[in-house]
Structures are given as structure tokens and as C-alpha cells.
Amino acid sequence: MGISLHRIKSIRLLYGEEPLGVSPIDFDNPKHKPVPNGHAIAARITSENPDEGFKPSSGTVEELNFRSRQNVWGYFSISSSGGLHEFADSQFGHIFSYGDTRDDARENLVVALKELSIRGDFHSTVEILIRLLETEAFINNTVKTSWLDTLIAERFKTEKPNTMISLVCGAIHAADERFRTNFQNFQSSLERGQILPMHSLSVSTHVELLCDSIKYKLQVTKCGPSCFFVVMNESYVEVEANRMNDGGILINLDGSSYLTFMKEDVDSYRIIVNNKSCVFQKENDPSVLRQIKLIFLFLLNIDLFFRSPSAGKLLHYTVEDGGPIEAGQTYAEIEVMKMVTELRCPSKGQ
Structure with a gap:
């Protein structure tokens, strides 16, 4: 089942054949062997926080300004209301860069990312992508499959302003x-x-x-x-x-x-x-804030509750209602943008 490769228009163009033709192509010994022309690099734009282990987040896009160039193009996908849905994939954009050499493509992509303006109540990977593209390992093309994992383990973070x-x-x-x-x-x-x-x-x-x-x-x-x-x-x-x-x-x-x-x-x-x-x-004195919070909850006669850091779908609780719990222990799991996130208790209790 499916369509033969020699009948696909883009494949025929690549091998110098009539685009709408149906003649077979000898891929082992073609008449016109494809010759690479330039380099291309693609960057995925996601709503994730690199400083917190690329934790996904959702929210509303307040501004998105991207300028296509002769050697740079891309696309973005957000809802009609301008939001990123918590039940969708965290990727909402894709940028492609072309250049005569690999370094030309890299520099074009860096310029495009620096000019890209995304503002909203969520984090994106634009800043970390710029830093990764400007690392010595990427410039010299000495990256390995474990390269990014090593940087994450070393707490490689985005460039901060003064x-x-x-x-x-x-x-x-x-x-x-x-x-x-x-x-x-x-x-x-x-x-x-x-x-x-x-x-x-x-x-x-x-x-x-x-x-x-x-x-x-x-x-x-x-x-x-x-x-x-x-x-x-x-x-x-x-x-x-x-x-x-x-x-x-x-x-x-x-x-x-x-x-x-x-x-x-x-x-x-x-x-x-x-x-x-x-x-x-902000000012965060745990002893003072905890006393105020407990007094407030006592006066209102309501139970202490925890707030999820991200909107998502509650999968299940890992602790029984009324059961003991230790500080740092997982008490629930939620699904955010097709990823499972653990919710941990900040202090000991039940």
C-alpha cells in the first residue's frame, strides 16, 4: 500500500525528472544524481521552562512577532483565543534556516531567534536555543547524543540580563x-x-x-x-x-x-x-508566611491545600486521604502537554 517514491513530485524534481511523470527511477544509478546544495537547520519552539528541567507550561500568548527572511522561514500554531492549550503538545512553532555552509545556516538561525519576540504567561525555549547554537561544541560540530543531557546535568541555563x-x-x-x-x-x-x-x-x-x-x-x-x-x-x-x-x-x-x-x-x-x-x-519568610496561612485557614475553618504549578489533567493521587506524607514525597501526578508531572509535598504532614 502507498505511493511509489518515483511517483512523488518532490522526489522526481530532486532527481531531475519530469515532475508529473510516472517513469521509474533507478535510485541506485540515477541519470541525474542529486547533489547537496547548502545546509539547513530547524529549531523547535516549545512552551517549556529550561531552568526547571524543561517543564511544560500553558498560557496565553500576548505577543508573537516573527519576521521571515530569504533564508529563514517558519510557522506557529496557537488557538484562536491566543492561548497554548494544556492538553496539546508543548511545541507551538518551527523555524527553519538555510545557508551555503553550516555556519551560515547557524548564524541565520541565531539572528532570527534573537529577533523573534514571544511574550505571554509561559516560558519558551527561544533563549536556551540561542545559547546552544552559540556554544563551541555546536559551532565546531562536535556534539554527541549525550551532549544536551550533559548540559542539563551541569545546569546549563539561559543567558540572563545584567x-x-x-x-x-x-x-x-x-x-x-x-x-x-x-x-x-x-x-x-x-x-x-x-x-x-x-x-x-x-x-x-x-x-x-x-x-x-x-x-x-x-x-x-x-x-x-x-x-x-x-x-x-x-x-x-x-x-x-x-x-x-x-x-x-x-x-x-x-x-x-x-x-x-x-x-x-x-x-x-x-x-x-x-x-x-x-x-x-518576592519576600518569602517561611515561618511568617506559614503562621499567617495557618491562622487564616483556621479562622475560615478550611483544610490546608496545595496548588499545582501548571494547569493540566489530574491522573491520580499517590497518597491516601488522611495518610501521612513526608517532605518531598509525591502526592499526585498530573498530565501537562502529554507529559506526566509529579506534584511533591513541600513539608511533612498528613
């Missing part, structure tokens, strides 16, 4: 969001005939960010429509920041411009600076 620049950008995002929220609340109260205290319109706030177990305390003051002062450790910088229509902020710092975005999660801020992302943790 820490100080990321801190300034993250602090401005967090502070500006507070200022905007306070102003909207004050405006809404006026419309209802109420007047909030004037300190609710304060244009100075403290922002605390944690990175690599180091806590950074910054004070951000808004001095004008687009002027901010950021103070840390008795030193300061003056920053020009202009909010964009898509939610981003264009920041001018020391003569350089940075297009930045921020995604706030429950316990962290994800900052994107010129298409490079980093994550800052």
Missing part, C-alpha cells in the same frame, strides 16, 4: 504598578463621593526583590510623568521610563534604552529586558 539593570527595571515596573493602582483607587473613591487620605497617592515606595538568595531593597520615587529616582545602598540613578500601549515600559538608563516587560506571579516577578528574562522572588 543584574543591576534587571533590578532597576523590575523595581520601576513594580513601583509604577502600585502608583497606577493607588491613583485608580483614589479616582474611584472620588466618583463615589469619598475622599481617601492623601498618603494613598504617595509617589515613593519601597520594593524588595530576591535573587540568588540575596535580598535587594530599593526605593523608587516618581518625580514626573516619565522620571524616576531609584535609590539602593545610598546610591541612586535617574531613569526615564515611558509606558507602552502593550504594557511594556521603555527605560532609558545611562544613555541606553531597554524595552522591558514584567509578569507578576504569586511568589515572583519575571522581568524581560530586551528579550532576555530573569526571575526575582
Whole structure:
């Protein structure tokens, strides 16, 4: 069953035959032997987090901007609502690059990936692909089947933006969001005939960010429509920041411009600076947060619950209801994008 190879149009073109013909082709001794012409490299774009073992994630695509070139082309597949479904495969894009030599194809792909803009409430593999393509092993074509596994074991991560620049950008995002929220609340109260205290319109706030177990305390003051002062450790910088229509902020710092975005999660801020992302943790004192959480749950008379880090399909529980459980023990398994993910208990209990 099936179609003979010599009757497939692309195969006939490859061997210099009439595209719509049906004459047999002697593949062992063809009349026109195919000659390789150039090199091609393909890159799979997936919604996975390389910094967490390529754990898949779903979410909504807020922006996707890809420019095809003469030697680079690709396609992307997302739902009509702009989301990546948790029950689908994690791959949502494919980019192909061509060049006269392998290095030409590699460089074309690197440029295309750096110009690719994907923004949403999920992680992608674009940044790690750029780093892999620029490694010495890939450039010299000395990679082996165990190459990627070795890099993962060595905790090979994506290139991060400068820490100080990321801190300034993250602090401005967090502070500006507070200022905007306070102003909207004050405006809404006026419309209802109420007047909030004037300190609710304060244009100075403290922002605390944690990175690599180091806590950074910054004070951000808004001095004008687009002027901010950021103070840390008795030193300061003056920053020009202009909010964009898509939610981003264009920041001018020391003569350089940075297009930045921020995604706030429950316990962290994800900052994107010129298409490079980093994550800052929020204040997280386990003893204080646990006491507050237990008191809150006790007052509401509800049981302690755990939240899955990703949306997906619950397969089964691995611990009986009411049974003992140790810290780090798996208590359930879920399916996310055709992959099984274990959910582990953060502390001992039952």
C-alpha cells in the first residue's frame, strides 16, 4: 500500500525528472544524481521552562512577532483565543534556516531567534536555543547524543540580563504598578463621593526583590510623568521610563534604552529586558508566611491545600486521604502537554 517514491513530485524534481511523470527511477544509478546544495537547520519552539528541567507550561500568548527572511522561514500554531492549550503538545512553532555552509545556516538561525519576540504567561525555549547554537561544541560540530543531557546535568541555563539593570527595571515596573493602582483607587473613591487620605497617592515606595538568595531593597520615587529616582545602598540613578500601549515600559538608563516587560506571579516577578528574562522572588519568610496561612485557614475553618504549578489533567493521587506524607514525597501526578508531572509535598504532614 502507498505511493511509489518515483511517483512523488518532490522526489522526481530532486532527481531531475519530469515532475508529473510516472517513469521509474533507478535510485541506485540515477541519470541525474542529486547533489547537496547548502545546509539547513530547524529549531523547535516549545512552551517549556529550561531552568526547571524543561517543564511544560500553558498560557496565553500576548505577543508573537516573527519576521521571515530569504533564508529563514517558519510557522506557529496557537488557538484562536491566543492561548497554548494544556492538553496539546508543548511545541507551538518551527523555524527553519538555510545557508551555503553550516555556519551560515547557524548564524541565520541565531539572528532570527534573537529577533523573534514571544511574550505571554509561559516560558519558551527561544533563549536556551540561542545559547546552544552559540556554544563551541555546536559551532565546531562536535556534539554527541549525550551532549544536551550533559548540559542539563551541569545546569546549563539561559543567558540572563545584567543584574543591576534587571533590578532597576523590575523595581520601576513594580513601583509604577502600585502608583497606577493607588491613583485608580483614589479616582474611584472620588466618583463615589469619598475622599481617601492623601498618603494613598504617595509617589515613593519601597520594593524588595530576591535573587540568588540575596535580598535587594530599593526605593523608587516618581518625580514626573516619565522620571524616576531609584535609590539602593545610598546610591541612586535617574531613569526615564515611558509606558507602552502593550504594557511594556521603555527605560532609558545611562544613555541606553531597554524595552522591558514584567509578569507578576504569586511568589515572583519575571522581568524581560530586551528579550532576555530573569526571575526575582518576592519576600518569602517561611515561618511568617506559614503562621499567617495557618491562622487564616483556621479562622475560615478550611483544610490546608496545595496548588499545582501548571494547569493540566489530574491522573491520580499517590497518597491516601488522611495518610501521612513526608517532605518531598509525591502526592499526585498530573498530565501537562502529554507529559506526566509529579506534584511533591513541600513539608511533612498528613
